[in-house]
Amino acid sequence: MVREVSCKKCQKNIRVHSWASDRVELAIEKGEDFSLVCKSCGATNKYNVNDVWADTNKLFDLIFIILLIVIEVLGGYLLISSYSRSTLYLVYLIPVALSMPLLLYFVYRNSENKKVTIFNGYRK
Numbered sequence: 637m638v639r640e641v642s643c644k645k646c647q648k649n650i651r652v653h654s655w656a657s658d659r660v661e662l663a664i665e666k667g668e669d670f671s672l673v674c675k676s677c678g679a680t681n682k683y684n685v686n687d688v689w690a691d692t693n694k695l696f697d698l699i700f701i702i703l704l705i706v707i708e709v710l711g712g713y714l715l716i717s718s719y720s721r722s723t724l725y726l727v728y729l730i731p732v733a734l735s736m737p738l739l740l741y742f743v744y745r746n747s748e749n750k751k752v753t754i755f756n757g758y759r760k
């Protein structure tokens with residue numbers, strides 16, 4: 637999960653570096669109002685914790701998806717080659733191994749979405 641505010645000058649998103657899971661924690665960590673420097677235009681402005689919103693981490697999503705494709709392709713290749721070698725054990729094991737990263741991804745996405753909803757749902 638990432639926390640962002642919209643720059644008051646150029647409207648670009650500024651990342652708020654914090655581990656806070658809601659605005660109450662964020663206020664404890666940074667104070668009700670805090671200053672941020674925009675990386676795009678260099679303007680320093682004061683922001684309120686209610687200006688901050690949460691979103692899922694797109695970069696992490698991308699890394700996970702790339703990793704998933706690599707695992708699936710590798711696993712698929714192993715599955716095909718094991719069919720020809722008729723190793724019964726592997727034939728049953730590989731589909732399970734293939735579905736694991738996918739399952740992990742859905743569990744991760746689900747918890748991320750919940751965290752984002754909690755953060756955005758409560759205003760101080």
Ligand SMILES: [Zn+2]
Pocket residue numbers: 643644645646647648674675676677678679
């Ligand atoms: Zn700006």
